[in-house]
Amino acid sequence: MSAEQQEPERRGWFQRLKSGLSRTSDKLAGGITALFTKRKLDTKTLQQLEDLLIASDLGVATAAKLTANLAHEKFDKEVTDEEVREAFAADIARILEPVARTLKIDGANRPHVVLVCGVNGSGKTTTIGKLAQQWKAEGKTVWLAAGDTFRAAAIEQLQVWGERAGVPVIARPQGSDPAALAFDSLSQAREAGADVLVIDTAGRLQNRAELMDELAKIVRVIKKQVPDAPHDCLLVLDGTVGQNAHNQVKVFRKMVNVSGLIVTKLDGSARGGVVVALAEDFALPVHAVGVGEQPDDLRPFEARAFARGLMGLE
Amino acid sequence: MFESLSDRLGEVFDRLKRRGALKEGDVAAAMREVRIALLEADVALDVVKGFIDKVTERAIGEEVTRSVTPGQQVIKIVHDNLIEMLGSDSAWIELNAVPPVPILMVGLQGGGKTTSTAKIAARLTNRDKKKVLMASLDVTRPAAREQLRVLGEQTGVATLPMAQGETALSIAKRAMAAGRLQGYDVVMLDTAGRVSIDQGLMDEVRQIRDAVNPAETLLVADAMTGQDAVTTARNFHDRIGLTGIVLTRMDGDARGGAALSMRAVTGVPIKAVGTGEKIDALEDFHPERVAGRILGMGDVVGLVEKAAETIEIEEAERLAAKMQKGQFDLDDMLSQLQQVAKMGGLGGLMGMLPGIGKLKKQMDGAGVDDKSIKRQAAIIQSMTKKERKNPKLLNASRKRRVAGGSGTTPQEINRLLKQHMEMGRMMKQMGKMGGMKGLGALLGGGMPPPREMPGGPGQNAQLPLPGSGGGFPGLPGLGRPGGFPRFPTKR
Ligand SMILES: Nc1nc2c(ncn2[C@@H]2O[C@H](COP(=O)(O)OP(=O)(O)OP(=O)(O)O)[C@@H](O)[C@H]2O)c(=O)[nH]1
Ligand SMILES: Nc1nc2c(ncn2[C@@H]2O[C@H](COP(=O)(O)OP(=O)(O)OP(=O)(O)O)[C@@H](O)[C@H]2O)c(=O)[nH]1
Ligand SMILES: [Mg+2]
Ligand SMILES: [Mg+2]
Numbered sequence: 001m002s003a004e005q006q007e008p009e010r011r012g013w014f015q016r017l018k019s020g021l022s023r024t025s026d027k028l029a030g031g032i033t034a035l036f037t038k039r040k041l042d043t044k045t046l047q048q049l050e051d052l053l054i055a056s057d058l059g060v061a062t063a064a065k066l067t068a069n070l071a072h073e074k075f076d077k078e079v080t081d082e083e084v085r086e087a088f089a090a091d092i093a094r095i096l097e098p099v100a101r102t103l104k105i106d107g108a109n110r111p112h113v114v115l116v117c118g119v120n121g122s123g124k125t126t127t128i129g130k131l132a133q134q135w136k137a138e139g140k141t142v143w144l145a146a147g148d149t150f151r152a153a154a155i156e157q158l159q160v161w162g163e164r165a166g167v168p169v170i171a172r173p174q175g176s177d178p179a180a181l182a183f184d185s186l187s188q189a190r191e192a193g194a195d196v197l198v199i200d201t202a203g204r205l206q207n208r209a210e211l212m213d214e215l216a217k218i219v220r221v222i223k224k225q226v227p228d229a230p231h232d233c234l235l236v237l238d239g240t241v242g243q244n245a246h247n248q249v250k251v252f253r254k255m256v257n258v259s260g261l262i263v264t265k266l267d268g269s270a271r272g273g274v275v276v277a278l279a280e281d282f283a284l285p286v287h288a289v290g291v292g293e294q295p296d297d298l299r300p301f302e303a304r305a306f307a308r309g310l311m312g313l314e
Numbered sequence: 315m316f317e318s319l320s321d322r323l324g325e326v327f328d329r330l331k332r333r334g335a336l337k338e339g340d341v342a343a344a345m346r347e348v349r350i351a352l353l354e355a356d357v358a359l360d361v362v363k364g365f366i367d368k369v370t371e372r373a374i375g376e377e378v379t380r381s382v383t384p385g386q387q388v389i390k391i392v393h394d395n396l397i398e399m400l401g402s403d404s405a406w407i408e409l410n411a412v413p414p415v416p417i418l419m420v421g422l423q424g425g426g427k428t429t430s431t432a433k434i435a436a437r438l439t440n441r442d443k444k445k446v447l448m449a450s451l452d453v454t455r456p457a458a459r460e461q462l463r464v465l466g467e468q469t470g471v472a473t474l475p476m477a478q479g480e481t482a483l484s485i486a487k488r489a490m491a492a493g494r495l496q497g498y499d500v501v502m503l504d505t506a507g508r509v510s511i512d513q514g515l516m517d518e519v520r521q522i523r524d525a526v527n528p529a530e531t532l533l534v535a536d537a538m539t540g541q542d543a544v545t546t547a548r549n550f551h552d553r554i555g556l557t558g559i560v561l562t563r564m565d566g567d568a569r570g571g572a573a574l575s576m577r578a579v580t581g582v583p584i585k586a587v588g589t590g591e592k593i594d595a596l597e598d599f600h601p602e603r604v605a606g607r608i609l610g611m612g613d614v615v616g617l618v619e620k621a622a623e624t625i626e627i628e629e630a631e632r633l634a635a636k637m638q639k640g641q642f643d644l645d646d647m648l649s650q651l652q653q654v655a656k657m658g659g660l661g662g663l664m665g666m667l668p669g670i671g672k673l674k675k676q677m678d679g680a681g682v683d684d685k686s687i688k689r690q691a692a693i694i695q696s697m698t699k700k701e702r703k704n705p706k707l708l709n710a711s712r713k714r715r716v717a718g719g720s721g722t723t724p725q726e727i728n729r730l731l732k733q734h735m736e737m738g739r740m741m742k743q744m745g746k747m748g749g750m751k752g753l754g755a756l757l758g759g760g761m762p763p764p765r766e767m768p769g770g771p772g773q774n775a776q777l778p779l780p781g782s783g784g785g786f787p788g789l790p791g792l793g794r795p796g797g798f799p800r801f802p803t804k805r
Contacts, residue, residue, distance in 0.1 A: 054541070055541050152460075152461045153458075160456030206567070238538070243354055270546075
């Protein structure tokens with residue numbers, strides 16, 4: 001639950017990610033084990049394997065493709081459960097490798113402006129809190145802008161995160177124009193010579209045209225001051241999301257030129273498998289994953305670990 | 315990437331038109347498509363399998379009515395069974411208990427518990443005339459209690475005053491005590507988000523349940539949830555016993571298969587649906603709408619309601635009259651474009667329309683999107699009043715001026731003018747034929763009135779295609795567009 005209770009047990013990040021992921025992949029891995037001890041890879045088995053991938057949100061198309069790859073290599077051969085998992089994990093890792101890239105703050109930008117967007121409740125504000133903490137610990141001066149001027153207590157929520165991380169939060173009363181706030185924050189952060197400015201935004205569903213316009217306006221206004229800002233535009237995806245993630249990425253990318261993804265809530269029972277399909281379709285970097293509600297529960301996205309975790313492999 | 319089921323089945327059944335009863339082979343072929351459609355809609359795999367088995371059994375041997383194609387017949391069977399599985403639409407909060415009646419809200423992080431707590435409390439207060447107290451047991455998330463307090467202030471619903479250093483359990487007990495002492499009818503307990511595999515947190519909420527003995531324990535879940543919906547719903551149900559589900563973010567464009575998954579594994583009803591961030595964005599659950607959505611047939615009822623809400627009827631009627639007289643000028647076209655934008659843009663509209671697969675591809679191909687609608691509006695807005703009334707005035711130099719003013723090109727202006735001309739011609743013809751009526755007109759023809767939807771959804775699957783004489787207003791490259799002169803419902 002809370003930081004106080006979990007603090008003593010600080011396992012390595014890989015350990016934590018793995019335990020999170022392996023819990024999420026228990027069923028998948030278990031399913032594969034149940035299918036095989038050692039038997040012939042036939043059509044029926046392939047169908048069952050494809051189903052198991054689908055059950056991890058990889059989606060029908062990606063699951064079919066991965067299964068076809070496996071069939072191509074191993075059809076009619078005797079295979080073990082372990083081999084099948086290894087083969088899938090390797091394939092998935094190959095897909096994810098190119099998108100596993102950490103977020104780089106460019107020191108030449110003062111500040112490096114990071115805009116954070118996404119649908120409601122995906123974990124934007126929390127992720128910003130975690131990033132602030134991380135960058136602060138690296139010795140950077142970080143400023144936050146409370147750009148969610150809509151939701152009740154959204155500003156207070158970011159302020160608490162600011163206090164935790166020990167970084168300033170620029171805010172205006174609820175109901176203020178988020179674009180104006182973003183503009184002001186940028187001037188203040190520039191004046192202060194900050195290294196990073198992270199701008200929070202209100203959650204919005206991608207099919208709400210007027211809200212997407214509002215987001216685009218925030219970007220336009222920022223560009224008036226610093227033409228190449230925002231230097232990063234992060235889309236935060238909820239790890240429990242299903243195929244709607246495709247629409248989210250598509251529309252947000254079109255409206256604000258998303259530069260990378262962060263996937264949250266992978267400490268739960270969801271598998272986040274849609275990331276694999278997203279990597280194929282959009283090739284956007286996946287910078288980090290959220291594995292809890294505490295400040296240090298943000299991990300770099302690691303292709304091999306994620307793929308093996310998904311397949312329940314060590 | 316998502317083809318609607320009707321598109322898919324169309325392909326399967328194209329080969330086997332004109333047949334008597336549905337044969338096993340046909341049904342099996344159709345069910346492969348149904349399976350994919352359900353999986354793409356995020357229905358959980360196990361649930362899909364059970365569903366397919368049941369529907370296959372029912373479909374084999376079914377007579378195909380003469381008026382429909384086998385594909386439509388199959389869709390109807392699938393649709394009916396989906397509705398049956400999604401359950402009835404009349405469930406609402408059960409208040410049959412000694413007041414104060416405790417209602418416990420649970421779910422994953424960020425699902426919409428706090429917002430839904432306020433929405434339900436407001437409805438209980440305003441509609442059901444209950445005296446409601448809300449209490450936040452969320453001592454985990456920063457400013458969570460403040461969030462509920464603000465929502466209480468906005469809605470005029472009382473919230474339990476905050477105190478420092480309390481546990482969730484002690485707040486729950488304090489809330490019930492306050493409810494008893496101060497004569498509340500209902501006490502709503504909003505809990506912190508928790509993942510269902512965190513034993514400590516699941517124990518905590520179980521203890522709260524044991525302490526307050528809630529009349530309702532509602533799982534608040536996101537309509538965008540993927541395959542995990544079953545795991546989460548099952549875990550919450552097993553550990554604390556649910557009495558209902560609140561499905562949030564149905565205002566999005568997710569197909570919403572999670573609804574079916576959660577309903578199937580828990581057996582509890584979906585008691586309310588969240589359709590927005592505002593407090594009044596709470597609706598009853600309508601299984602037929604969700605079924606249509608899951609099958610990718612679009613929420614036609616929703617579309618009609620939205621159209622009725624956003625489009626001023628008088629304006630639409632004025633346009634219709636002008637169209638019939640052949641006086642449809644560029645100002646009228648602008649007004650149409652603006653109405654499309656008001657309805658949430660093409661994205662919003664398309665999400666609700668059936669058979670969208672093909673049309674969408676065509677539109678993408680033709681480069682039609684919300685941006686092009688905006689550009690068209692900008693072109694007209696850069697014209698003078700006189701030019702709008704009489705487009706013939708637009709000679710080359712005027713066109714260059716308009717292009718400059720709207721940041722477009724003379725070619726784009728020519729396209730728009732051509733389109734306007736075609737619309738005018740269409741309208742005149744239609745006027746002679748007595749005009750288009752109802753939703754059919756909105757969609758450019760071919761759509762029966764919405765109430766017929768659940769009965770024969772397959773029939774509705776075809777949107778007008780280029781040259782068929784219908785289409786959206788103001789879309790270039792889509793043949794001869796119609797328009798929406800008239801709407802079936804007033805609200
Ligand atoms: N378990 C878990 N919870 C998370 C994670 N990231 C965020 N959360 C929780 O998810 C909930 C929503 O997070 P927020 O950061 O408020 O999400 P948001 O996107 O800012 O939400 P809105 O601003 O309302 O759209 C909170 O309860 C967070 O504590 C994660 O990685 N794991
Ligand atoms: N579009 C839309 N947004 C919603 C709906 N319900 C809730 N939200 C938004 O979703 C976000 C999260 O809602 P909350 O009520 O804070 O969620 P929660 O479950 O209480 O979150 P935690 O307490 O952090 O677990 C907020 O931005 C809400 O405004 C809905 O039906 N539609
Ligand atoms: Mg937020
Ligand atoms: Mg909450």
